[in-house]
Amino acid sequence: MDFKRIELIFLCAFLSLNLFLCYSYYQGKINQAQNTEVNSVATIETRLTSDKISFPKKLSEDVSEGYYLSAAATDFTEIEHDYTPKESQNKYTFGMAFSTPEKISNKLSDKEWLSFIKENPQIALGKDYKSVHKLTDNKEVRTFSQIYEELPFNDETSELVLEEVEESKGSLLVTGFMQSHLSEIEPLREKQELITEKEAIDTLYMGNKIPYEGSILQTQLAYTRIFTIRGKNVYVPAWFVLIKDNKKNVHMERVNAFANSIISPNVSEVKK
Template identity: 35%
Template sequence: MGNCLYRYSIGNRRRRSIVDFKRVSIIFLITFFVLNIFLGTTYLQGQRSQKLSDLGDLAQIEERLAEENIKYDGSFSTKSLEAYYLSGVSSDLASLTLDGMALYTQNDLNGKSVTRDLSVLPDLIFNEADLVKQTSNFLASDNGVAFGEEYDYRKKLNGSNLSLYYTQDYQGIPFYDEGGSVTVNYQKVQEIPRKYQLTSLTQTHIANIEELREKQNVISEQEAIATLYVNSKLPERSKIQDRILAYTHIFSVDEKNIYLPVWFIWVKTSDDKVQIEKVNAFSNTIITTNVSDVTTN
């Protein structure tokens, strides 16, 4: 009887292993099938959009911008970096913060986004000059957040005037979307000398980051600007503000998120609206949505 149960247990484990292997294989195939569809769609969009050849010499882009009174700070980098198609999964942060759940609020059913009340914690009041450094130290400390050492401050991506924005990165290129970030809110508590208190934070995290294809070259910042120009995405008398290359989520397959390198470019129009333009850094095509991402100043 004991031998029968043992053989049954071994057989059952083998069947589960086979089922798990088949499931992983199916997910793998679906991921690459969907990715190839995306690549094909991107190619067709690129065929329909205007090309840099319409501009002529790429070096003329700065002259063209000046002619239309489009301003910008500094110069546009011509350096081409390398990046990947990546996959990752959203961490269940709620299960990792049980010890301090009195301070946490779960923002979604799966616990993939959590908010923490910091106003009740001591020693989180910092001078203005030390605010970023001390906040970074706090996040990476034992009393900070899970995976705190994986997040870096992103000045260019910081939105609100009363928050600090941190993200994960992969080989030096940050993530910029709803995942892989910590937003820390603060308030002024003293005028002279100016001091701020951290009040709350919201965190998401990307785990199990994997490369789906070999490393590829991406377009330069200058090429991204030129693509926006020839496709009429830079209005006359506008100002090109921050520009950054970042990974962003494009689609999901069975809880695996797929990420693509994208140039994010902030453009302030003559009526003080800021629009965020996005250029696929692999195909050099504009990523469009039904409604442009626009914020008022």
């Protein structure tokens, strides 16, 4: 018997088996990576569904950009305005009741509402408020805020709130307003990429901030104040998420869009 020929056959068979096993191993790695990628896309949505948490749409993976911002609260006593508050009032907020309530259609577009506050002489700096219907857990008020490079502020330091009552079907009476305003808005660093809506929801879910059988009502990407230092406020972009629990209670959560961390409700004053 030709032993050299047998040895060659076994060697070829051994090499073929090794090549097949290597191919199978690497192919499995590729498939595993692909499956992991697919699973990671569906993970948070699948987990929300399994916990009977409703959400209005497919969670976005679009990437936006934003800044760390610095701004100062506007002193309304220093503004030349016929209705400037007296020295004894809080100089950083300004509000009043209209002597004659304004009758307004409740079907106005955002553009028409912005024109209303811009042209009303009783509202200070009305032209600076460019965002309408800021995400809020209070549906009884209509809120406007300032914007920095397309991202609005969602913060009590930059808001104009109209006081409204429903006069009749299709019309409202605007009886007054309360406002705050920011000046000297400037970036502290270069523009940076932000986490996506999906990543923010994932962070809230992992942090047990979305209750079982709850609902994600709305989300918004906006600037929020994180601390105050030497009279200046510091803001970061954050994902605001409006959540309702299974007892119909509604609350707001915020996720820092730079650090992907949940923001506590308290704003600290840093003194240096």
